[in-house]
Amino acid sequence: MADLRDVNLNRLAVFVAVVEAGSLTAAAERLGLAKTMVSKHMQRLEAEVGASLLVRTTRRLNVTEAGRTFYDASCLALRAAEDGLSAIAGEVGPLRGTLRVNAPIDFGLQFVAPALVELRRVHPELEVDLQCVDQLVDLVGEGVDVAIRLGRLADSNYRAVKIGEFVKWMVASPAALGAGAAKPAELAMLADRPYVAVATLPRPLSVALEHRDGRKDSLRYPNAFLTNTATAARAATLAGGGIALLTDFSIADDVAAGRLVRLLDGWATAPANIHAIFPATRFPSRKVRALIDAVKVQWLAALALRSGKAKRSSSRA
Structure with a gap:
């Protein structure tokens, strides 16, 4: 087993740069060193730790399993050192x-x-x-x-x-609501509408709302247009894909501009x-x-x- 006293810790920064840059040449440019010096650092580091960290071929550089483990540990060590220096550097600079x-x-x-x-x-x-x-x-x-x-x-x-805090609003595009359609006044009136949901949420098909007067209501959709990001859910809603429960901060401008219509006035999710x-x-x-x-x-x-x-x-x- 390698002894920490035998490892030149300065080489950790060079090793991390090589892995992140993907080649000795790119790492040398990033660090402002000669490629031969970077190569020598890697050879000596492998000798110090007693393991092969990189596999170099004429076309590419690969990280070994041991190298990947050592890279993760090196990142943590360098970051801890950075944080320690920041902590003692004072509040200026x-x-x-x-x-x-x-x-x-x-x-x-x-x-x-x-x-x-x-x-x-x-x-x-x-x-x-x-x-x-x-x-x-x-x-x-x-x-x-x-x-x-x-x-x-x-x-x-x-x-x-x-x-800070946010809530979610039920919204839909004007096209999804239909020309001249009245805005629904109750959550149950939205049960048969197409629904757009974020699949990564704990309960993507469930809607739980609170009224400003304290009333609560909930609804569960049997299916939905599912997507893995809130950004894609907003895009699908803007395109007329259905109604959606979206964060107020992400759609406030859309509602103000008329691109989306806020449904169920006075209703929103509990503040989070x-x-x-x-x-x-x-x-x-x-x-x-x-x-x-x-x-x-x-x-x-x-x-x-x-x-x-x-x-x-x-x-x-």
């Missing part, structure tokens, strides 16, 4: 290193991506890796620094910071939280705190804009 963020697609596109752009304007040395998926990921296993979660948080060892989560075992680094603050700014700006539009619409009415 530019942000550096890589910030890996995970977010749902719709929220990520609308709020997280602009927030990261603003961070990069202020801190141009900060590298960003934004992953937008609607499936939950293992933050530690995937090397994610901070993730955005919508709705109830599962029990975990992650730390959480609340960003938006959280930023990060591993509890990791320092709450300046990068993570800065990202959370930047997303909050984007969220509050959107709320203010929506409130202003609502007031103007009310005054015109």
Whole structure:
């Protein structure tokens, strides 16, 4: 078994760069080193750890099973070092290193991506890796620094910071409703309508709503147009595919512009939280705190804009 004292830890950064770049040449360009120096680092690292990490052929570079395991461990080690340096660097100075963020697609596109752009304007040395998926990921296993979660948080060892709240509205396109059709007043009146749903939700075919006066109602559809992302569900609804239960933040502009019609006035899902989560075992680094603050700014700006539009619409009415 290799002894940590025999491993030059500086080579971990070179190894990670090689795996991520996919070749020695690309890694050399990224690191500003000669290709021969990168190759020598890899040869010495394999000798130090006592295992073959890379398989090099004339056409491509492959990572061995041992190399993949060592890559994951190297990423965690480098990130922990970055977080430790950030934690002792004080509250001033530019942000550096890589910030890996995970977010749902719709929220990520609308709020997280602009927030990261603003961070990069202020801190141009900060590298960003934004992953937008609607499936939950293992933050530690995937090397994610901070993730955005919508709705109830599962029990975990992650730390959480609340960003805001959202609800969902029942909506449909004007074409799906039909010309001159009256808006349904009760949930039961929507039972025979085509339904668009997000398949990754725990109960995609079930609708549970609350009225502002405290009444509650629910409905379960026997089938639906199913898709694996909320963004695709919105697109299908805009195209006239049926009615859908969608987040207010993702469709507020569509409703205001008339592209979608909000059904069942006064009805919505119970308010749910938006959280930023990060591993509890990791320092709450300046990068993570800065990202959370930047997303909050984007969220509050959107709320203010929506409130202003609502007031103007009310005054015109």
